[in-house]
Amino acid sequence: MFSETPIYSRLIAERGDIPARARDEADRMHRLQEQIFSSPSNPGRPRHAGQPGSLFGTAPRPPRTSPSPPAE
Template identity: 45%
Template sequence: MFQDSPIYDRLIAERGDIPMQVRREAERVSRDLEFVLEPLRSPSRPPASMGQAAPAPAWQRAALPPGLPPL
């Protein structure tokens, strides 16, 4: 990108190649994310949109009865 720039070369010598380090880290995170998401893409699991409602999360609060103020 900046191969012919002496200022860029000096910054690389002083601080390291930060854009290259960021690119490598982003690629690593992308690979890790693909690994984590792979079970969700399994063909043995039917998609949630096949007429089956997803179960409500366990942490979901029940609705308050009418007339009671929220906490």
């Protein structure tokens, strides 16, 4: 991506390829989570885990409404 710029090349030489290491770690964590959550021995897996609009298996909540102002 930025490999053509001298400053990027110098940073890579000094600090290592941090974006590549972060991507690799994210991929590793994703694979680990897939193994854990797809395991048949995991009875505690939320039923709706991973579905859009769900948070740890809970259904989306309706938006909160403000209480009505007191009648005068």
